Amino acid sequence: MEPAGETILVADDDVFIQEALMDRLQSLGYHVLQAMDGIQAVEMIERHDPHMAFLDIEMPGMKGIDVLREIRRREKDLPVIMITAYGTIDLAVKAMKDGACDFISKPFKGSHVSLIVQKALEQQRLRREVQILAEEVDKRYHLVPGASRKFESLLGAAKKVAASNSTVLLLGESGTGKELFARAIHNWSERKDRPFVAINCVGLSKELLESELFGYERGAFTGAQQRKRGKLELAQSGTVFLDEIGDISQEIQTKLLRFLQEREFERVGGTEVIRVDVRIIAATNRDLEKAVQTGQVRADLYYRLNVVPIALPPLRERKEDIPVLVRYFIQRFGQESKKNFTDVSGAALEKLLANDWPGNVRELANVVERAVVLGQPPTIHVDDLPETVVSVKTDSRTPDGMPYYEMIDDFRRQVITAALTRTQGNQAAAAKILGLQRTYLSRLVKSLGVR
Numbered sequence: 001m002e003p004a005g006e007t008i009l010v011a012d013d014d015v016f017i018q019e020a021l022m023d024r025l026q027s028l029g030y031h032v033l034q035a036m037d038g039i040q041a042v043e044m045i046e047r048h049d050p051h052m053a054f055l056d057i058e059m060p061g062m063k064g065i066d067v068l069r070e071i072r073r074r075e076k077d078l079p080v081i082m083i084t085a086y087g088t089i090d091l092a093v094k095a096m097k098d099g100a101c102d103f104i105s106k107p108f109k110g111s112h113v114s115l116i117v118q119k120a121l122e123q124q125r126l127r128r129e130v131q132i133l134a135e136e137v138d139k140r141y142h143l144v145p146g147a148s149r150k151f152e153s154l155l156g157a158a159k160k161v162a163a164s165n166s167t168v169l170l171l172g173e174s175g176t177g178k179e180l181f182a183r184a185i186h187n188w189s190e191r192k193d194r195p196f197v198a199i200n201c202v203g204l205s206k207e208l209l210e211s212e213l214f215g216y217e218r219g220a221f222t223g224a225q226q227r228k229r230g231k232l233e234l235a236q237s238g239t240v241f242l243d244e245i246g247d248i249s250q251e252i253q254t255k256l257l258r259f260l261q262e263r264e265f266e267r268v269g270g271t272e273v274i275r276v277d278v279r280i281i282a283a284t285n286r287d288l289e290k291a292v293q294t295g296q297v298r299a300d301l302y303y304r305l306n307v308v309p310i311a312l313p314p315l316r317e318r319k320e321d322i323p324v325l326v327r328y329f330i331q332r333f334g335q336e337s338k339k340n341f342t343d344v345s346g347a348a349l350e351k352l353l354a355n356d357w358p359g360n361v362r363e364l365a366n367v368v369e370r371a372v373v374l375g376q377p378p379t380i381h382v383d384d385l386p387e388t389v390v391s392v393k394t395d396s397r398t399p400d401g402m403p404y405y406e407m408i409d410d411f412r413r414q415v416i417t418a419a420l421t422r423t424q425g426n427q428a429a430a431a432k433i434l435g436l437q438r439t440y441l442s443r444l445v446k447s448l449g450v451r
């Protein structure tokens with residue numbers, strides 16, 4: 001790989017080593033900073049923020065290993081290579097434990113230097129990429145707590161079940177957040193540092209789903225040139241998420257049932273019994289009881305899955321959550337598209353509240369994303385919403401006979417009460433949660449008569 005002109009600090013009190021390293025690194029296209037002792041090295045790292053450092057283990061004043069510790073104490077993650085001389089190898093080993101990524105021994109070959117540098121910088125790049133990816137995944141799977149009682153109690157249930165090893169069955173219409181809950185339960189559990197493996201059981205042929213789940217042995221069928229481990233195996237010690245569980249064939253149901261009962265299975269075409277320790281979370285948007293009655297789903301499988309059912313209500317049954325979700329999506333999509341949206345107009349929010357959202361939270365998220373892309377910051381207006389959303393009447397009486405504005409006020413009251421309950425009555429903190437000005441919140445509290 002071509003060097004991108006990274007800056008490398010070389011700290012050594014031996015002038016010959018300094019010059020030799022500098023020549024080599026400069027000829028490779030890197031910028032070189034020089035320090036003659038440990039204290040100077042720390043100063044230069046602080047001031048110039050180099051991309052990596054060579055530190056001599058034995059230097060007057062502050063030793064290389066102390067410089068390394070100081071660097072880590074300041075939470076700098078630059079790669080550090082220790083320079084060792086004859087007789088200091090065990091110091092180098094100690095340094096590796098303290099977070100040095102490699103060492104070179106004096107005298108060294110020039111080719112060795114370039115290899116070590118490339119390796120260290122490449123590892124650093126990979127580490128950064130992984131970190132960025134992990135942050136993105138976190139953002140994508142961020143579960144926003146709702147304002148409604150219903151949602152609060154669901155979160156409570158999910159947190160409780162996360163601490164156990166029980167099988168969880170998530171029920172709910174499409175877009176209600178089943179996958180999000182599955183991930184949240186995994187992340188709240190002791191298995192959080194182990195894999196979370198999702199398997200979509202719909203849309204794959206019977207054979208494909210079977211080998212996805214259980215893996216296969218070499219020669220199990222034409223094209224099986226090598227053994228392949230299934231997802232149940234890959235999830236060892238972690239969580240397996242069986243999505244759309246209502247749609248699988250009888251044959252796989254039988255195999256899955258055995259797995260749920262015994263936690264063991266064989267790979268396709270294999271005889272070896274594989275045992276794995278995984279937590280199962282299943283999800284479906286179908287009425288499983290009905291599927292059992294019609295014979296599509298085996299009753300015993302259903303009972304094995306239905307240990308701790310959690311039913312996620314459709315969005316239309318917890319409309320109090322809409323404002324909170326809308327604010328969250330405005331912020332998230334605003335950031336993603338680098339448009340500084342902060343708010344939604346009252347009229348637009350009324351439209352959003354008046355809709356029934358057959359596609360649930362996913363549909364709401366899509367509508368907000370569209371508005372952010374099309375709209376003009378900082379506020380989303382009715383004009384930015386799709387015709388289907390706008391065409392819903394907001395000034396008529398609602399089905400349960402409550403005038404529309406009364407209902408809105410009722411929602412507002414509930415949202416504010418929930419926030420105040422959570423902050424134990426602290427209005428400043430509640431305002432922060434809701435993304436409102438404190439003064440505005442206290443006006444609302446008075447005008448709505450929130451206690």
Ligand SMILES: Nc1ncnc2c1ncn2[C@@H]1O[C@H](COP(=O)(O)OP(=O)(O)OP(=O)(O)O)[C@@H](O)[C@H]1O
Pocket residue numbers: 140141142143144145146172173174175176177178179180181285361362365
């Ligand atoms: N409480 C929430 N906070 C933030 N985002 C949410 C929430 N609930 C749902 N979403 C978002 O809505 C979308 C749908 O969620 P998810 O994929 O978990 O639904 P699902 O129930 O698995 O749907 P399907 O049955 O169609 O697979 C996702 O983009 C998710 O991020």
Ligand SMILES: [Mg+2]
Pocket residue numbers: 178179243
């Ligand atoms: Mg899903």
